Amino acid sequence: HPVSVIVVAAGSGTRLGAGVPKAFAEVAGEPMLTRALRAITGMRGEVRTVVVVPTQLLQTAADFALRAGLDRDSVAVVEGGATRQASVAAGLSAVDPASDVVLVHDAARALTPAAVFDRVVAEVRASGAGVVPALPVIDTIKRVDAGGRVLGQVDRSQLAAAQTPQGFPLMPLIDAYSAVDGEHTDDASLFAAAGRPVRTVQGDALAFKITTPADLARAEGVVAGNGE
Ligand code: C5P
Numbered sequence: 001h002p003v004s005v006i007v008v009a010a011g012s013g014t015r016l017g018a019g020v021p022k023a024f025a026e027v028a029g030e031p032m033l034t035r036a037l038r039a040i041t042g043m044r045g046e047v048r049t050v051v052v053v054p055t056q057l058l059q060t061a062a063d064f065a066l067r068a069g070l071d072r073d074s075v076a077v078v079e080g081g082a083t084r085q086a087s088v089a090a091g092l093s094a095v096d097p098a099s100d101v102v103l104v105h106d107a108a109r110a111l112t113p114a115a116v117f118d119r120v121v122a123e124v125r126a127s128g129a130g131v132v133p134a135l136p137v138i139d140t141i142k143r144v145d146a147g148g149r150v151l152g153q154v155d156r157s158q159l160a161a162a163q164t165p166q167g168f169p170l171m172p173l174i175d176a177y178s179a180v181d182g183e184h185t186d187d188a189s190l191f192a193a194a195g196r197p198v199r200t201v202q203g204d205a206l207a208f209k210i211t212t213p214a215d216l217a218r219a220e221g222v223v224a225g226n227g228e
Pocket residue numbers: 008009010011012013022023052080081082083084085087088105106107108109209211
């Protein structure tokens with residue numbers, strides 16, 4: 001069975017201040033979306049891609065997919081929604097139903113290596129669970145109230161920072177999306193809310209999300225070879 005990868009790129013990205021939807025902003029001369037799509041060309045096995053973008057950028061996204069090296073026949077481009085969750089739902093409706101595994105990936109995690117995608121797919125197939133690439137939390141985390149008062153510590157050893165691509169068996173994810181109530185900040189929490197198990201695999205520092213101008217500067221440093 002092929003793997004389907006939904007790449008969500010329909011956010012406005014106002015925190016980046018680039019003047020274009022965030023995924024279309026360039027990192028060292030190449031749009032984030034093109035970089036995210038190129039990673040998919042490095043995956044093992046048969047892969048189909050659904051790119052979710054703002055309506056005025058449907059053709060641009062199709063051009064980016066070709067430039068990234070994806071086969072025209074393996075790519076669908078669809079219009080996103082008002083929230084990330086609505087955009088993923090739009091992508092799911094265009095997924096090849098022959099796929100056994102679907103990955104959902106943020107275009108804003110533009111430098112994620114192909115190996116992370118492969119690791120997530122392998123774990124979904126091995127476990128049947130939802131799978132999240134995650135990293136240990138480095139900072140000490142405080143619970144605070146609205147007034148800024150520290151209420152307590154959170155045990156860091158029990159925390160993990162979730163990244164994308166997140167992977168799922170296709171039909172259970174479609175069922176979870178059709179049953180969903182309310183907004184979830186990632187697909188794994190929506191999947192878990194539907195009563196399904198979720199596991200982690202090792203994430204990657206390069207899978208960080210580009211949100212602010214400082215993140216963009218970090219990404220440009222990575223591309224320029226300055227490392228992490
Ligand atoms: O805004 P944030 O960085 O959390 O968005 C994460 C990803 O979800 C981005 O790649 C963004 O383009 C995508 N997104 C979307 N549709 C929305 C909002 C966000 O595809 N309505």
